Amino acid sequence: MLKRLIHWVLGILLIVASASCRPSIEKGISSRIASLSGTTELGTVEYTVRKIVRASDNQVWTVGDRKILFSTTSYLKAGVKLDGFSEDNVSYNKRENSITVTLPKASLLSFNMPPEEIRTEYESYGVFRSRFSEAEQNKILRLGEERIRKDIDNLGILNEAEKNTTDFFVAMFNQIGIEKVNVIFE
Amino acid sequence: MKKKSIIFIASCALIAILAILIGGKTAKRGRGIFERTPLSVDNTANVVSNIRKIGELTTGYYYEEMVLKDTKADTASILGMKIHDKDEIVLIAKGIVRAGFDLSKLSEEDISAKADTMIISLPEAEIFDVILNPSDFETYYEDGKWSQEALRPVKAAAKEKLKENAVNAGILSKARESAYDGIKSLFKSFGFREVDIRIEGE
Numbered sequence: 542m543l544k545r546l547i548h549w550v551l552g553i554l555l556i557v558a559s560a561s562c563r564p565s566i567e568k569g570i571s572s573r574i575a576s577l578s579g580t581t582e583l584g585t586v587e588y589t590v591r592k593i594v595r596a597s598d599n600q601v602w603t604v605g606d607r608k609i610l611f612s613t614t615s616y617l618k619a620g621v622k623l624d625g626f627s628e629d630n631v632s633y634n635k636r637e638n639s640i641t642v643t644l645p646k647a648s649l650l651s652f653n654m655p656p657e658e659i660r661t662e663y664e665s666y667g668v669f670r671s672r673f674s675e676a677e678q679n680k681i682l683r684l685g686e687e688r689i690r691k692d693i694d695n696l697g698i699l700n701e702a703e704k705n706t707t708d709f710f711v712a713m714f715n716q717i718g719i720e721k722v723n724v725i726f727e
Numbered sequence: 728m729k730k731k732s733i734i735f736i737a738s739c740a741l742i743a744i745l746a747i748l749i750g751g752k753t754a755k756r757g758r759g760i761f762e763r764t765p766l767s768v769d770n771t772a773n774v775v776s777n778i779r780k781i782g783e784l785t786t787g788y789y790y791e792e793m794v795l796k797d798t799k800a801d802t803a804s805i806l807g808m809k810i811h812d813k814d815e816i817v818l819i820a821k822g823i824v825r826a827g828f829d830l831s832k833l834s835e836e837d838i839s840a841k842a843d844t845m846i847i848s849l850p851e852a853e854i855f856d857v858i859l860n861p862s863d864f865e866t867y868y869e870d871g872k873w874s875q876e877a878l879r880p881v882k883a884a885a886k887e888k889l890k891e892n893a894v895n896a897g898i899l900s901k902a903r904e905s906a907y908d909g910i911k912s913l914f915k916s917f918g919f920r921e922v923d924i925r926i927e928g929e
Contacts, residue, residue, distance in 0.1 A: 579905030589777035628916040656882035675873040682861035717840040
């Protein structure tokens with residue numbers, strides 16, 4: 542009876558050990574999918590946005606809570622997308638030496654929250670709680686990123702981009718001899 | 728008998744305290760007891776610390792998905808028997824590289840028009856951004872505890888690799904090619920019959 546029990550225990554241990562054995566992970570970076578494409582975008586303004594991203598986690602069944610606080614820096618570039626721009630977007634009046642250019646409304650062209658500028662400023666967790674996992678930390682940072690993206694209209698970056706785009710086109714046409722330049726965004 | 732009553736009262740008091748605590752937490756959350764509250768972040772200000780006028784004509788775009796693997800020593804043992812020797816992590820990253828021409832480097836002499844011909848001299852094509860945002864990462868496997876600081880070297884190496892792969896894939900020549908097409912059609916739509924584009928270093 543005892544012998545049988547020992548066999549069973551050894552068998553279960555063997556199954557558990559083989560299930561938990563997996564090849565060790567080697568450090569490295571490998572590429573999977575890549576694509577290259579062309580575009581025509583004119584970026585005219587860059588905003589540097591700093592944000593404190595903080596979260597706390599307190600569940601009903603847990604004893605004690607967890608808190609974490611990150612400081613982040615993001616670089617936002619805005620401007621106009623010129624793909625699909627055609628002569629229909631331009632009206633030149635030779636007699637008045639004036640030009641009217643109709644451009645699409647300014648939009649966010651790139652959002653960059655570099656990992657090297659993300660800092661964990663504070664972290665606390667109760668005796669009965671575990672630390673935030675990397676997946677959880679990343680989820681919190683994603684939410685912070687989302688908050689900045691949702692706040693684009695309030696940051697004034699799009700208005701600034703349209704103002705700078707107008708300045709750019711005015712300077713360029715003045716350079717080639719066109720005096721009156723009218724830029725419309727629609 | 729007296730002892731039994733004290734135990735009974737103490738048990739009731741303990742149950743009541745737990746009920747109040749759980750009830751309070753549940754009422755505050757407005758959710759069921761075993762329903763997990765999703766992670767959320769507090770409302771904090773987005774502080775604009777700098778505004779910079781730029782003139783970036785982006786004409787090349789590179790996208791790549793990569794797998795990042797990292798390990799770090801972290802030993803644990805029970806009764807002298809090693810049960811854990813390293814922490815491991817596998818991340819999937821989706822990165823972007825943007826390239827093009829910095830038009831803020833143009834001087835007055837770089838743009839000119841003769842009759843119906845436009846002449847523009849562009850500086851060399853360059854990489855503007857190598858982007859890996861938090862939303863571009865997915866944690867595929869995680870063993871042990873990893874902080875943002877611990878992952879910084881592997882993420883920095885991934886950015887370097889992304890930039891290198893973009894250059895090897897020809898992002899700069901793609902940027903030049905798209906600039907020829909994009910700028911030509913842009914200036915032709917302004918009424919110029921010929922557009923002469925000269926790129927530095929070509």
